Amino acid sequence: MNLVHLLPVGKVDASLLRELRATIPQSLHVACEILPYVLDPTSSYHAERQQYHSSEILQRMQALVRPRDWRLLAIADVDLYIPILKYVFGEAQMAGPCAVVSTYRLRQEFYGLDRDDALLSQRLLKESVHELGHTLDLRHCQDYRCVMASSHAVEWIDLRETTLCESCHSQLESKANLAGRRD
Numbered sequence: 072m073n074l075v076h077l078l079p080v081g082k083v084d085a086s087l088l089r090e091l092r093a094t095i096p097q098s099l100h101v102a103c104e105i106l107p108y109v110l111d112p113t114s115s116y117h118a119e120r121q122q123y124h125s126s127e128i129l130q131r132m133q134a135l136v137r138p139r140d141w142r143l144l145a146i147a148d149v150d151l152y153i154p155i156l157k158y159v160f161g162e163a164q165m166a167g168p169c170a171v172v173s174t175y176r177l178r179q180e181f182y183g184l185d186r187d188d189a190l191l192s193q194r195l196l197k198e199s200v201h202e203l204g205h206t207l208d209l210r211h212c213q214d215y216r217c218v219m220a221s222s223h224a225v226e227w228i229d230l231r232e233t234t235l236c237e238s239c240h241s242q243l244e245s246k247a248n249l250a251g252r253r254d
């Protein structure tokens with residue numbers, strides 16, 4: 072089975088990582104393991120924005136990919152951005168192998184609300200599956216309930232399921248079949 076490696080970025084709650092390791096395989100047909108080392112995001116910090124450039128994190132991850140690695144998903148707890156946007160929940164390399172997501176804007180506390188660990192875990196799972204979907208060459212989906220729907224606010228993430236809609240799922244299957252035939 073294809074293996075997703077989870078890479079902690081900076082200080083990340085270990086229980087969140089363990090939860091993801093258990094829940095990602097329920098949404099995608101993959102196995103999941105946590106890497107035993109941590110990526111320091113400091114060099115991707117830009118003082119003028121007080122945020123971390125997610126594309127630079129992806130670039131640094133690229134150097135960590137080993138030949139037999141399938142997908143590498145970084146889990147951060149810092150505010151991510153790309154220059155054209157105010158912030159991003161995550162970023163992925165289309166068709167893989169690297170993606171990054173952050174819990175920073177998924178926390179209720181960020182919006183001045185009470186902490187909700189269950190909601191945070193759900194949002195993080197959805198964002199993780201979404202970015203992994205991009206690494207599998209899936210684009211944004213028009214179905215707002217699909218995990219591949221685009222979202223610019225957490226409310227939209229909350230509307231999504233944790234899984235792919237039927238159409239995205241069959242796209243993935245046909246891509247997998249094509250890949251299988253090439254092998």
Ligand SMILES: [Zn+2]
Pocket residue numbers: 201205211220221
């Ligand atoms: Zn997306």
Ligand SMILES: [Zn+2]
Pocket residue numbers: 212213214217218219220235236237238239240
């Ligand atoms: Zn879909």
